[in-house]
Amino acid sequence: MFYREAGQFKNTYHADQAIFPIIQDRWFMALVLLVAFVVIPLWANEYWFQAVLIPLYIYAIAAIGLNILTGYAGQVSLGTGAFMAIGAYATYKLCTAFPDLNILIVFVISGFFAAGVGIVFGIPSLRIKGFYLAVATLAAQFFILWLFNKVGWFYNNNPSGTITAPPRELFGIMITGPEAHALTRYYVSLGFLSVMALAAKNLVRGRVGRSWMAIRDMDIAAEIIGIEPLKTKLMAFAISSFYCGVAGALFIFCWLGSAETEAFDIFLSFQIMFMIIIGGLGSIMGSIMGAAFITLLPIFLTNVPPMIGIPIATDLSKHIEEIIFGVLIVFFLIAEPHGLARLWQIAKEKLRQWPFPY
Amino acid sequence: MKIRNLLLTAAGMAVCAVGIMESKIAAAEQFFPMLVYRTGPYAPNGIPVANGFRDYYTMINARDGGINGVKVSFEECETKYNTKLGVECYEKLKGKGATLFNPYSTGITYQLIPKARVDKIPILSMGYGRTAAADGRVFQWTFNFPTTYWSQASTFVKYVATQEGGLDKLNGVHIAHIYHNSAYGKEANPTLDALSEKYGYKLTKIAVDHPGQEQKAAWLQVRRKRPDWIFMSGWGVMNQVAIKEAVSTGFPMDHFVGNWWSGSEADTVPAGDGAFGYKSAALHGTGTDWPVIQDIIKHVYGGDMALAAENKVGEVLYNRAVLNGMFGIEAVRTAQGKYGNKQMTGEQVRWGLENLDISNAKLKALGMEGFTQPFKVSCKDHETGGPVAFQQWTGKGWQFVSDWITPITEVVRPMVEEAAAAYAKENKITPVNCG
Numbered sequence: 001m002f003y004r005e006a007g008q009f010k011n012t013y014h015a016d017q018a019i020f021p022i023i024q025d026r027w028f029m030a031l032v033l034l035v036a037f038v039v040i041p042l043w044a045n046e047y048w049f050q051a052v053l054i055p056l057y058i059y060a061i062a063a064i065g066l067n068i069l070t071g072y073a074g075q076v077s078l079g080t081g082a083f084m085a086i087g088a089y090a091t092y093k094l095c096t097a098f099p100d101l102n103i104l105i106v107f108v109i110s111g112f113f114a115a116g117v118g119i120v121f122g123i124p125s126l127r128i129k130g131f132y133l134a135v136a137t138l139a140a141q142f143f144i145l146w147l148f149n150k151v152g153w154f155y156n157n158n159p160s161g162t163i164t165a166p167p168r169e170l171f172g173i174m175i176t177g178p179e180a181h182a183l184t185r186y187y188v189s190l191g192f193l194s195v196m197a198l199a200a201k202n203l204v205r206g207r208v209g210r211s212w213m214a215i216r217d218m219d220i221a222a223e224i225i226g227i228e229p230l231k232t233k234l235m236a237f238a239i240s241s242f243y244c245g246v247a248g249a250l251f252i253f254c255w256l257g258s259a260e261t262e263a264f265d266i267f268l269s270f271q272i273m274f275m276i277i278i279g280g281l282g283s284i285m286g287s288i289m290g291a292a293f294i295t296l297l298p299i300f301l302t303n304v305p306p307m308i309g310i311p312i313a314t315d316l317s318k319h320i321e322e323i324i325f326g327v328l329i330v331f332f333l334i335a336e337p338h339g340l341a342r343l344w345q346i347a348k349e350k351l352r353q354w355p356f357p358y
Numbered sequence: 359m360k361i362r363n364l365l366l367t368a369a370g371m372a373v374c375a376v377g378i379m380e381s382k383i384a385a386a387e388q389f390f391p392m393l394v395y396r397t398g399p400y401a402p403n404g405i406p407v408a409n410g411f412r413d414y415y416t417m418i419n420a421r422d423g424g425i426n427g428v429k430v431s432f433e434e435c436e437t438k439y440n441t442k443l444g445v446e447c448y449e450k451l452k453g454k455g456a457t458l459f460n461p462y463s464t465g466i467t468y469q470l471i472p473k474a475r476v477d478k479i480p481i482l483s484m485g486y487g488r489t490a491a492a493d494g495r496v497f498q499w500t501f502n503f504p505t506t507y508w509s510q511a512s513t514f515v516k517y518v519a520t521q522e523g524g525l526d527k528l529n530g531v532h533i534a535h536i537y538h539n540s541a542y543g544k545e546a547n548p549t550l551d552a553l554s555e556k557y558g559y560k561l562t563k564i565a566v567d568h569p570g571q572e573q574k575a576a577w578l579q580v581r582r583k584r585p586d587w588i589f590m591s592g593w594g595v596m597n598q599v600a601i602k603e604a605v606s607t608g609f610p611m612d613h614f615v616g617n618w619w620s621g622s623e624a625d626t627v628p629a630g631d632g633a634f635g636y637k638s639a640a641l642h643g644t645g646t647d648w649p650v651i652q653d654i655i656k657h658v659y660g661g662d663m664a665l666a667a668e669n670k671v672g673e674v675l676y677n678r679a680v681l682n683g684m685f686g687i688e689a690v691r692t693a694q695g696k697y698g699n700k701q702m703t704g705e706q707v708r709w710g711l712e713n714l715d716i717s718n719a720k721l722k723a724l725g726m727e728g729f730t731q732p733f734k735v736s737c738k739d740h741e742t743g744g745p746v747a748f749q750q751w752t753g754k755g756w757q758f759v760s761d762w763i764t765p766i767t768e769v770v771r772p773m774v775e776e777a778a779a780a781y782a783k784e785n786k787i788t789p790v791n792c793g
Contacts, residue, residue, distance in 0.1 A: 047453050051446040096784070149539055149565075159548045159777065160488065160541035162468050166784055177785070178472035256445060258469045260541050262568055263441055299446060302436075314408075314434040315396030 003351040019201055036190055041183055049182035050255075056295045057189040058250045063275040063287035064200050065243025070273070071281035072204055073236035074216025075125050079137035081268035082144035083241045084248025085261060086114040089154050091249040092163040095176075096156060103168040103175050107192070107249045114245025115238040117144070122237025126230060141269055145261045164258040176253040185254040192250060193288075196243060201284045203239070212236055213282075278332060280341025289340040293332075298325055387431040388424070388690055388701055390415060391451030393461050398438035399569040400594035402624035406670035407462055408434065410679025413658045413671070418687055420657040425690050426699040439594070441465040448473070457704045458482060458686050458711075464542035467500075472785065474499035480708040482689075484682045485510075485618060485641055489545055492741030492771075493778035494712065495789035501711050503685075504733050504744030507545035508773060509765030510617055510639055511589070513746040515553045516763050517615070518587050529558035534585035536576060536592070536600060539565040543591045546617065550589070552769055570596025577603040590616045597625035605632030612637060615748065622674035626751045633751050637759065640749040642681050642730040644756045646672035649725030650680065674756060681730060688724075689714050712737055731762055737792035741774070743767050 003024050010016045020026045044053065062084060069075050090110035095103060121140040125133050148154045155161050167177025174180040175188055203209050211232045214222035223229055252259050271294060279290020301321040305312045312320070336343045392411055395404035415430045424430055433454065435447035444466035448459070459474075459481050461467045467487035474481045481500045483491070489506040491497035518533065519525045535550055537543030547563060554561040562583055564576045570592060577600075580588065588609065592600055597620045604614050612635045616625070621638020629636075646655065651672060659666045670676045693702045693710030702710065714735045721727050733742040745762035782789055 045453070047449040051449045055442070055445075158780075159544060160464075160468070161544050162465075162541045164468070164472065164785070167786055178476045256441065256469060257472055259441060260465065260468075262465070262540055265568070302446075313396075314394060314436045315401075315405075318397045318436045318438070 002354060003348050019198075019205070033194070036194075037187075041186065044186075046182045049186045052296065052299060054182070054186055054189050054255050056292055057186075057193040058247050058255055059272065059275060059295055060288045060291040061189075061193050061196055061250070062244050062247035062272050063279065063291045064197060064284055065240045065247060066272050067276045067279075067281065067284070067287045068200060068204070068212070068243065069236050069240035071276055071283065071286075072209060072216065073212040073233065073240075075122070075233060075236060076130060076134040077137040077240070078134050078266070078269050078273070079121060079140035079144075080244050080272045081264040081266060082141040083114045083118055083244035084251060084268065085144055085148060085264035086117050086241075087111060087245030087248030088252040088259070088264070089148055089163065090114070090245070091253060092165075093154065093156075095166060095168060099166075099168075103170060103253070104188070107246055107253070110249045111242040111245040114248070115242040118237040118241025118244075119234050122234050125233050125237065138266075141266055145264060149261045160260075162258055162260045163252060165253040165256075178257065180254075189250050189254050192246060196246065197284055197288065200243070204284065208232075208235065274329070276339075278329060278339055280339030283339070283341035285344065286339050286341030289344065293340060297328065301325060386701055387429045389455045389457065390430060390432040390686060391447075391454070391456040391459060392432055392434045393437050393444060393447050393451075393459065393463070393466060394434045395437050395439045395463075396434075397436060398440070399571075400439040402598075403594055403619075403622065403675055404439065404462070406622070406624070406673045406675040407679045409669045409671075410676040411460070411683045413654045413669070414680045414683030414687070417654045417657045421653055425687055426694050428690075428694075428699065428701055430687070437463065437466065439463050439465075441469055444469060452477060452479065457702060457707045458689070460484070460682055460686065461487070464488075464545070465540065468541055471497065471500050475787075477704070478708075479704040480711055482682070482685060482711060484678075484685060486542065489741075490774055490777035490781055492739065492774045493789075494736070494738050494740040495792055496778040496782045496787055497740065498790055499708060501735065501740045503714075503735055503740060503742045504641060504716075504730070505746060505765060506741050506770075506774075507591075507617070508549040508770045509741065509743055509767070510746055511546040511549040512553060512766035512770055513763040514589050514615060514617075514639065515550070515557065515559075516766065517748050517760055518559075519557075520760070520763075525557055531559040531587065532562070532583070532585045533559050533587045533589060534562040534564055534580060534583065536564045536566060536580075536588060536590045538570060538592050538596055539567045542593065542619075546589070546591050548773060549770060552773060553766070556769065566592070566596055566600070569594060571599055573599055573603050576600075577607050580604075580609065581607055586613060588614045590614070590620045592616065592620040592625075597622075598628040601625060601629040601633050601636055604636075605629060611635035612750070615639070618678075618746070621749065621751075621756070623670075624673075624675070631753065634753050636751045637748055638751075638756075640674070640747045640756070640758070641744075642677055643728065643758075644672065644674050644677055644749070648677075648729050649727075650684075650729070651677070651725075653725060654680070677729075681726070684724060684726065685711075685714070685716075688716065688720070711735060712740075737790070743770070 005022045008023055020029060062080060066080050069077050087110045090113040091106050094106045121137060124136040155163050165176045167179055168175055173184055175184060211227045214227050215232050219229055275290035275294045276287055278293050280286025298321060301324055305317055394408035395401060396408055415432050418430050435451055437443045437447050456479055459470060459479060461470055464486050467483045470481050471488055483502045487502055489508045491500035491502050492506055519528055522531055550561055562585055564579050566573050566576050590600055614636055616638035618639040618641055626633035626636055655661060655666045689707055689710035690702050692714050693706040697706050712735055716732050718732050731745050733744045735742055743765050745764045747758050747762050748760040749756040750759045
């Protein structure tokens, strides 16, 4: 009833090929964007921006990146953290070497650096698959972090090896650095997420995305119908790493402000992999929902006991939180192995038949 | 189907509920936020620290009724020594009226230093964090007294010199620095390098990756290069593994010296008898024979020694947290001397920290006579270059084996000022004039 496409006729190919062919979806997306761009900034305080929303958007970009590679092109990667590190360190090097360069452009250029390295580490994917490929990308994870820690040039030889976001402004508004207002950084991350999610959505609907999915589903068959594995797989690695690189740059410059290589360790790669598994492989919406689940749930669980007035020792509460978090992941995956994106789809089906579902 | 509805509803409620979780601290209390790590790989070190702060604050309330009548309140937030969780904790506790942060993590300190200036909340990173912050003209909001990593490294070199028979005998001595491969561990390197040039000792730097459970490669290098002395900058599980490895390598323990974060019971007890003779730098006394610790046992634990021991009272890191807690409380008291006996703001606490004068008389009044050395903070010098002593593990406790050694300030201070100037330039900060 709420979600019925009956009566919505499409007269042109253009209308038929729209991203959201159904009017309810269009309204829903418009509403989501309205909330994100207008309602939340009006209402949220600094804790919400800094601790919840900015990391959520940045993780969502990284999750979309990994989902392109793993969910759409079927190439397992454990190197997400390293590709994010490349974006972050490239941004640091670029914006300290060229202080007058527009910082937003620096973020994008850093993405290209990550894409280049992604292509190099994607080459083994032409010969090895599945878990074996995961191990090859694991090598990228360890090698790149070791390199950034070992070679002083990457962090301008400062004694501690930490990179710090220098203050940079655009049109007189601070974008990075300590004086940058949380709201500005919120809009920068949200802007990047919106544009990149839209680009990804269009990419996966088009020829490129279809060739990725063909490779994922059966690479030999894909090759026979004329899809070049070399080009397709390396493109998936490049675009995926580009997304991760931009996410990594935002990670330091719009969120943490300062970090060392440890911030990009293997656990970050795992975390982003959990996001796409829980959110749903092969879904842009799923990447965002997965990122929301993984970032918001621990914060929610930490804040519940004091909120309802139960005094629990800090360590006990952390342990309980981790237990509940783990149980919920297992529970969600049992309830719906295809992730939150599938759950969302089922909900839409139900709404279509409401109030008489069968 | 039902289960799914339930889940969706639950998820929806969860998101809504996070919105109403703010709770404010009552107005007339001095609020001390606590970033703690009672879980994760650094918990063995994090627990005594967290207990020390908690007990000192509790004792101040119970014994004195607060600071000049202003009650002390505090709240813990678990960071797992993780910088990302540190951000969340910082934002949460900042919103509750925090006026002073003790991050107890060099990584989190690095992250908070730029914010301190903007949020007007001072940071006291006592003996850790960014060494360059000792230059108060650039780092107005950050304090790292009584002394820093760089000063400490210079006292270590001086200590080695006393053992070798003088600074002129250092030429040709081989020192290895085993460090946690992070911002924290790397801190001592520039000083050790500079002093190596000055005194002619040979320096080998060996990195150990986080968290440091696997150190076979590092100790293979020790075996091959055979240094005369080892200096270690470790933290958490890395320390005990290193001590065990040193034992199995057959390295003489009395030539193995940790920095002050690598010398606590959590590091030596797991290594058993092998740890006997291991040394470390120290900023203060250990054990429970100090009037201030006795007061804690009396007012917090009701005289129950067993319970106190269970809570690590008297251990190195516990006592350090008590000392750190005292600095915070005394900074507030100093500020009250100027602004009146009421709740202090972040800016007022900063003034208190900058004008903090820990004299011998004050230490005596606080029940800490001989526990640590007196010092006086100034606008220009946020470190004070306090002296460092060296202690040795006896199997039951720690014993001082050296006098209080003053740092080689003439080498360290110019390096601090240079690093601070570089930071100021990169971050477009105009140094304040200290007059």
